[in-house]
Amino acid sequence: MKEQENMQEESKEESVEEEKKEKSKVWSIASEAAFYIFLVVFCFYIVPNYIFHKNTVEGHSMEPTLYEADQLITEKVSYELGKPKRFDVIIFNPFEEIETEFYVKRVIGLPGETVKVQDDNIYINGELLEEDYGKEPMLDRGDPYLDVTLGEDEYFVLGDNRNYSSDSREIGPIHERQIEGKVILRIWPFKSMGVIH
Template identity: 45%
Template sequence: MDLESRVTNSERKQKIKKEIISWAQTLVVVLVLVVAIRAFLFTNYIVYGSSMMPTIQDRERVIINKIGYDVGSPERFDMIVFHATETTDYIKRIIGLPGDTIEFREDNLYINGELMEETYLNEMKEEYKTRSYTDDFNLEWLTGEKQVPEGHIFVLGDNRRNSIDSRHIGFISMDQIVGKADIAYWPIKDFRKLK
């Protein structure tokens, strides 16, 4: 082997080594970004149970926006994930915000005395034509409070006949909120923005 061939082989090895180092650095940066995004911005959840049907089905996977409420406030009818216990998270819909009065009368939701449309329940209400889909109640009957306390929300599952929610566990502290459910992504055929 002549000198020129040895130099070329040496240069080739150096070039390959630099290429491997470059790819390794890129991979490390990508992994750090993925971990940071998952930890601080978004995460995914598998929904277990039927409490949010028909909006979200059992075992559907959803993406949770973890930073949305750092820059904005929860809004009525947002679907959120929150820590129900130390080991269990629930997904429910925000019905009452701090200071709200809430009443269900004849299957109609009244917030601060004003009738509110719950169009996301139309399909289920149709199935329950002969009886109420949501039993009558008001906050005072359930909680002894006339209004949702400051720093808390009142949540319900969309499947009102089969949901453990604020009617059973009381008000949810804003500190318990993990984030807003934005997208259902699995199964892929049912990919959609959640409303």
């Protein structure tokens, strides 16, 4: 009788152990599936929409820094945490009603500053801006934006190839909400791969 009871006890224990193993296996599979779902969402939704984005240069307005067909990586996080800085190379939407058109330019003037372009020189708040990004002397100084005071969320941007660039001299200052991100890396062509300064 005792032997039979012991066998029944052992059978129950084995059954409980099997049930625990089965639950553990199901939990392990569910956890793994959840991890891979998160990974897919992170890689294909969160990264391109909120962290990094790939852009391709069209045109010659940023030569010699960037060339047509260069492929760039833009990061979006730093402008969520801080503001664009002078000389940052940015991607922005010049015409908010056209959501698919983007420009790449260099930040020259910051919010609240007065930017003046005169005799191929750029003045910020009356002081000559020391910079050597312009490819060649400016022929088109850009009327009516020869002398502009920027609002609290406005930026003055220029292409490095200033005689072949549609920038703030033509389209006016851009607003912070139009900025998509900061260009940090060129990934193509391989021979020019590297950080963008």
